[in-house]
Every structure is written in C-alpha cells, then in structure tokens.
Amino acid sequence: MTYLDLYIQIDKYLESKLFFQVVEMKIFDYFHHSTTKEKVAQEMKISIKRLEPLLRVLIKLGWVEKDNEKLINNEKVDKFLYSKSSYYIGEILIIKKELLDFEHIGNLLNGEESKSKRIYDFDRMLDVGAKEIEYFRVDTLIKEAAQLFESESVKSILDLGGGSGLFALELALLYPEAQVRLFDRRSVLDRAKSYIKKRVPLDRLDYQEGDFISDDFGKDYDLIIASGIIDFAYNDVKAFLRKLKDGIASNGYIFLYSASLLKDDALINRELRWLSGRLRSNLVTVSKEEIEHGLEDAGLEVVKKTEDLLYPIWILRRI
Template sequence: MKNSVQAPGPLYRMMQQYKEAQLLFAGIELDVFFYLQGAVTAVAVAGKTGYDARNLALFLNSLAAIGLLEKNGDCFQNTPVAEVFLNRHSELYLGEYLAFRNRMTSLDQVVARVRQGPDVSIRQHNQGSRVYNFRELARLSAVEIYTGRVQDFLQAVQSVFLPDSALHVLDLGGGSGMLAIETLTQFSRASGVIFEHPQVADIPEQFVKERRLMDRLQVWRGDFMTDDIGDGYDLIVASGIFDFASADLPGMAGKIARALRPHGYLYLVSHQVSADFLSPKEVIVGWLPSHLDGLDLLQSRQSIEAALTQAGLTKASRDAAGAAGGLRGELYHFV
C-alpha cells in the first residue's frame, strides 16, 4: 500500500470534538456544575445526587481533561466559563438553552433524510413553525441574548440616536423582545411594539410585564409577511426574519422601508451566508437538519443586501458578531 500523503488528523480531531460535546451535554443533564462552585470531591457530590461515586469521579475527571472543571487532588471545581454559563444559579446560565439548541439542530436523522428525502408536507408549506419550537426558543434565548447581542445592539443604537430621543421602535419577530425592552430601558422617552407570532407572543408579554413597560411597549400578534406591522418607526429591529421571507424577499424589504420614518434605521440581524452557501460553516451545518426536513430558509448576504438596496435602505455600519450561531447586527439607514 502506498503511503498516504494526507494524514487523517482532521478526522480524529472531529471525532474528539464530538465526544467532548457529548461530555458537555451529559454534564448539563446531570447538573454537576451546580455542585462544583467550590472545590468538592466526587464522593461529596455523589452523596448529594445519589450518583455512583466511582463513575462520577471518572466523569468529572474527563470534564477536567477537556477544560470545563479544575482538579486539585481529589477535588473538582468549575472553571470560570463553566461557573458563569453552566451553573444554573448563574444569571447567565445557558445549560438549558444549549441543550435545546442541540436538540433543535440535531443531525441524528441525516442518514434517513438523505436516503428517503424531505417531509413532503413541510416542503409544500415551508413552515418553520412545524420544525422549530419558536416559543421555547424565545423563552430560553432571553438569557443568551445578554451574552453579546444586547450589548452590540445598544452600542449601535446609541451611536445614531441621542439619549433623550423619543424613539418609536418595532421589534419585528422579536422572540423574547429583549432588544425592544432594552431600548426602552436605555431611552426613557422611547415607545414601541414587539411583533410576534400568536404562538410565541405570550413570552415577550411576560417579560414586558416583569419590566413594568406595559404603558410604553405593546405586543402585537400576527404574521409579519402578510399582516400590517404599523408605520412611523424610527428604528426597526429585524432579527433573522429575512430567512423566513424567501417567498418574497424584496416585498419584505419594501414593507420594512414603508414602515420607517424618513431617516429611520433598520437594525438587521442575519447569518451573513455566502453566495455559495458554504460559510459560515456553523450556520450551514446548524440549519442542515431543517433543510433536510424540507424547509428552504437561509438567504444569502448578497440577496438580502440587494433587496434592501432596492427598497432604499443603505448600510450605515456593522457591529461585532453576537454569540449565537454567527449572528451579526448591521445598521441600515432609510433616506
């Protein structure tokens, strides 16, 4: 046999990354990070959880090997990243969110889908709500959004509006509604609307009530593709919605432009998909299960920009990437 010119190292690294991800989600399911805020032995954790002490020690040792725990003698403790994001007592706990996203983007059915083809009914109607649980996503992303996306968004908005501006804001397909909520928190004279699907709208309603913003922030129910979204907005936030406007991308862009006041701004959050649909790889792979199920959702960066330009929206700036799936926020100006 001839010597191989290309070493198989990348394949083994992929296998290792898969195993490390399995360890992460096992740790979340077992909730071990909750018990490891300080240095604790596996025996002590087993006493509180009822887990097998021997196997728990082996498992914690593996979590330490991949950098999620620190080990000192027989004691284990969360690393800083595990303490912040994987301990369920943390304000930025992402364990439940990460587990949900993992299930939502699972590749377990790839082989079957490639052999058998997509779900015919899903492909006929191209309805994302039949594949994704948007209500649960909205609930869980209310925390995740504070790991970068809220901060980037506020920086962009504060760069074009004065603090005392009486903004009228629309958060279109707003999910948890946190971007609109934070806008009204930062701009005391602002008011606005969160527009969401009827199956999701109770989630942002709960958060609006918790923040006591009911007099300034309304939640509208509807389909943003077909229903009236209002007008006279100074700022429209559109997070990922263009991926669900494949039937009429220019129409969606025009609808947003008509809803803006002259010199208003669109804050667009998109996946920045290349024209050949090869990057970002996290997006292409993450959306593969839904595409195999029969959905046709992702829009390329070029097609979205072309639709916005046609509608009279000009790119004003680009912000840093958010934490989830390579999402990026960009400001567009309507002249």
C-alpha cells in the same frame, strides 16, 4: 487527511455527548466550591471507583481543575454552567441542541423525519430566545443605538417578528419617550405578552399581530429591529427590504440581524447548526448577495457593519 484525523471525529462526538450529559446532570454544581472526589462521590451517592474515570476526563478536558487533592470548576465553566450562576446557560444549550439535532440525515433527505411530527415546546423556545437576547445581544443593541440617537429624540420603535419581545422591552426601558411596537404572529404574540407582563409591564409597549409580508406594519419609525426574520421573506427579498425602508422615518435606522451576514469562515457553523431545520422545512436561506441587491434596490445604505455575541448586524438608513 490521515486516518487519525478521521478518528478524531469519534473523540469530538464523545466529547460533545459527554458535555451535554454532564450539563444535564448539573455536574458542575458539585465543583463550584473547592471539593474532593470523596465528597463528590458521597453527594452523588456513587462509588468513588466509578467517579474517578469520569473525573480524569473532566480534568483532561479542562472543565474541572485540580489543585493538589482539591477539585474546582474552571472559571468559565463555573460562570456559565454552575446552575445558580446568574450567567447560567446550560438550559439554553440543551434546548438549542434539541432544536438543531436530527435523528438520521438519510431520513431528513428523503423527508421521512419531517413526517414523524417533532414536538416543540414553544414556551421553552421563547424563553431561550429571550435569554439569548438578555445575555448575549441586548448590550450591543443599546450601545449601538446610543451612538445614533439622543434618548429623548426616539419616539417610535418597531420590533418586527420580535418573538419574545425582549428587544422591544429593553428599548422601551432605554427610551422613555418612545412608543414601542412588537409585531409578530398571533400565537407568538400571546406568549410574548404573558412573558413581558411577568417582567415589566409598560403602557408604551403595544402589540400588533399580523403577517409582515402581507400586512401593513406602520411607518415613520425612528428604529426598526429586524432580527432573524429576513429568511421568512425569501420569496421576495427586494419587496421586503423596500417595505422596511418605507417603515422608517427619513432619519430613521433599521437594525438588520441575519446569520447570512456572517463572514465566510463563520458560515460553516451556521450551515451545520441549521442543517436539520433547512431539510425539515422549506425555509430557504436568503444569501448575503440577495440582501445586498435588495438594499440597493430599496435605496438603503449600510451605515455600519457590526455584530453582537451571536449575530452580525447591519445598521441601515435611507440613502
């Protein structure tokens, strides 16, 4: 490592800070159509002299492209960060950043920051979870499920700890014969209900409140979605996996999503992103090895290892 490698940290920090600020300012809306710096300065009601240095950076970073005197968003930037694009994820990125951010690592280590109560906006969080599923995750689920089941053969589905319930909703739409259950804690379910009602209310979608560790969540499901929940069973992973196995029909499947199933080289991102959460709460990460042992103990086998755009997925069935 040279001193230059260390100085690069400053650039990374500044680039990231700039990124979030321009996304918050919806800067990329100005460059959706080919434009000029004079026009943008006028629209932003700022002097062109102030705009120019920023533009040079946006261009150097490749976020905005220059064609003679005209300026336009880079194609990918335009797709995801032009606020009227149907793929817009600026809001998701900002909320995720707020959730994962920390003021001071020293305070987190000695428990100071967790004492100063952070205020979470749970409705926004639910909205983000739903959008992530919609944009990055549901297509893979539908594709993988279609390879396992004939549409009419699926009669019952459980989305365990389903949060927004968007997986449950999409599966209910995909499988017209299926009764779909969303299971979560009461506070989450109340939000999910009103969220789903605003979208497509379906009689075949029911809600069960409870604690998936201590309460019964039913059995004979053709499909159980267990996405992002295994860490909550850290006290007894084996017992939880046995409970999941008992929940599926003899020819049913479990879709287990967990960042712990990431390949090792991707783990650093996971550790970094969740560092503040891990230090703030007592939530423990369940390791891939613990999951593997738990599967063996429960009598579950991995039929397929795959991934959506955000998380790895192991598809499981009874041995």
